[in-house]
Amino acid sequence: MKKKILVIGVALLTFIVNAQEATLDKIAKETCEYLNEVDFKSLSSKDLEIKLGIQIIKLYSKYEKELKSEGLEFELNEDQKGIEKYAEKVAFSMIKFCPEVLAAFANNEEDVKDTVSLLYFEGEIKKISGEELYVIEIKDTLGKTQKFLWLNNFEGSDELLELGKKAKGKKVKVFYEDIEYFSPKLQEYIVRKKVSKVEFL
Secondary structure, X not given: OHHHHHHHHHHXXXXXXXXXXXXXXXXXXXXXXHHHHOOHHHOOHHHHHHHHHHHHHHHHHHOHHHHHHOOOOOOOOOOHHHHHHHHHHHHHHXXXXXXXXXXXXXXXXXXXXXXXXXEEEEEEEEEEEOOOOXXXXXXXXXXXXXXXXXXXXXXXXXXXXXXXXHHOOOEEEEEEEEEEEEEOOOOEEEEEEEEEEEEEO
């Protein structure tokens, strides 16, 4: 009886793993097709990073049901580790269909990991505040608000400066990365979202 249960368990596990690989292969293949359509070889490294990151996030939404049933699940705007795990799996599958794309990233595993873990948040600007450091608050269609640190120059920053107070209410897509820094007030390391790019919609 125990032997039968073990056999069934192994068969079930094999089925789940194969199903997940099949879904990841679909995502990898569609990502490769998309990047070839936009002629990735003509793109700058930064533009390629953004297009690759956005595409695999879009495809996660498309195949979310299948991936969740296979145990690959995360919150798009919150679970950095989950996104990185998903991105690494997609990158691995992409090797089968377009290894030349990954080769474009300096043949460095860390570069690929950084590239495909790009995050973004879409909504309207609620306010931009701060004295020595600007914080941009964005509210999405569900009423959820996220805060983003404006630490350095990024694509879209000049337009934000020109708009000034008129930026409030503008619909944007904010690309960001999670950064860790030490808080003297809390006496611990904390993670905050740093703006990498702002795209006006």
